[in-house]
Amino acid sequence: MPSTERGWAARVAGLSRQGERRFAWWSGRMMEGGMLESRFRGGMIGSALGDAIGELAFRRPTRERLLAEVGRRERLVYTDDTAMAIGLAESIAGVGGLDERHLGDTFKANFSREPWRGYAAGPPTVFAQVEQQGLSYREAARRLYGGEGSFGNGAAMRIAPLGLVFHDAPGLYEKARLSAAVTHAHPVGIDGAAVQARAVAYAVAQDPARPFSADDFIRSLLDTARTPEVAGKLRLVRQLVLEAAPAQQAAQALGQGVAVQRSLPFALFCFASHSGAFQDCLFCAVLNGGDRDTLGAMACAISGAHLGVEAIPHEWRGKLENREAIEALAVRLVRMRGA
Numbered sequence: 001m002p003s004t005e006r007g008w009a010a011r012v013a014g015l016s017r018q019g020e021r022r023f024a025w026w027s028g029r030m031m032e033g034g035m036l037e038s039r040f041r042g043g044m045i046g047s048a049l050g051d052a053i054g055e056l057a058f059r060r061p062t063r064e065r066l067l068a069e070v071g072r073r074e075r076l077v078y079t080d081d082t083a084m085a086i087g088l089a090e091s092i093a094g095v096g097g098l099d100e101r102h103l104g105d106t107f108k109a110n111f112s113r114e115p116w117r118g119y120a121a122g123p124p125t126v127f128a129q130v131e132q133q134g135l136s137y138r139e140a141a142r143r144l145y146g147g148e149g150s151f152g153n154g155a156a157m158r159i160a161p162l163g164l165v166f167h168d169a170p171g172l173y174e175k176a177r178l179s180a181a182v183t184h185a186h187p188v189g190i191d192g193a194a195v196q197a198r199a200v201a202y203a204v205a206q207d208p209a210r211p212f213s214a215d216d217f218i219r220s221l222l223d224t225a226r227t228p229e230v231a232g233k234l235r236l237v238r239q240l241v242l243e244a245a246p247a248q249q250a251a252q253a254l255g256q257g258v259a260v261q262r263s264l265p266f267a268l269f270c271f272a273s274h275s276g277a278f279q280d281c282l283f284c285a286v287l288n289g290g291d292r293d294t295l296g297a298m299a300c301a302i303s304g305a306h307l308g309v310e311a312i313p314h315e316w317r318g319k320l321e322n323r324e325a326i327e328a329l330a331v332r333l334v335r336m337r338g339a
């Protein structure tokens with residue numbers, strides 16, 4: 001409620017001036033907490049829906065066919081992207097922060113329970129090496145791909161909970177690095193994860209009622225990036241957004257692979273080009289080829305975090321598998337902040 005109304009409510013309640021101030025602070029915190037909760041839920045649910053609907057888009061790659069399929073489905077089933085985002089959220093909430101061993105163990109336990117979620121080869125290889133050779137997760141991740149480590153998009157696709165809960169905390173890059181390192185050791189894989197964490201953090205901190213500056217958004221990502229591979233693509237995203245390039249052209253220019261520098265940039269383009277509309281952001285991300293489920297997960301994590309859960313179609317939310325558990329995790333993350 002506006003501050004004048006808060007003052008009025010406090011006077012009606014018969015509070016002293018000091019009581020009025022306390023009431024105003026308290027109700028402000030409650031409002032802030034409510035909005036933050038909506039955006040945390042939006043980030044987590046948005047990402048899961050982008051993942052689940054993106055997965056369907058591989059076989060129904062037009063808006064009409066995809067909408068018809070989503071309408072037909074009783075449940076929208078997510079893939080490894082969301083399974084790992086859930087693992088990250090569980091671990092952060094479980095230990096009250098980031099703990100490499102706990103995070104790796106949580107990912108591993110979730111994989112063992114549901115290995116059919118469409119995991120890429122990297123994480124299961126790491127889990128097996130930890131178990132069979134007694135390596136740390138970080139060391140096992142370093143040994144992937146001939147000792148170079150993975151620069152796939154797997155660390156970025158799952159990072160929404162970290163971007164949400166630490167959106168105004170110092171050292172976001174280092175936190176992203178730590179969360180990535182259990183499966184992704186390559187500097188580009190880590191950089192992509194840090195940039196996606198920053199994207200979610202930036203989006204959740206912006207008031208959706210105010211105009212959104214795509215340029216400021218991309219500038220903050222450029223300030224975050226530390227590798228030429230990711231920074232170069234971010235500059236191209238900026239140019240394509242400025243030119244209002246068609247999505248298909250942007251997808252081809254930015255890349256359509258599973259390497260993080262060939263997938264994350266197009267997800268960022270889709271959000272930056274459709275920052276006020278969740279559905280348009282989702283269709284942009286999943287209907288232009290490439291790694292559709294992960295593009296949906298990354299773009300829609302940012303969109304949901306910015307717009308809040310109410311901006312996501314109610315029918316889609318209702319069909320999302322494990323929605324209540326995912327929203328409960330989002331609420332646990334908000335409460336960790338004391339909001």
Ligand SMILES: [Mg+2]
Nearest residue numbers: 079080081293
């Ligand atoms: Mg997937």
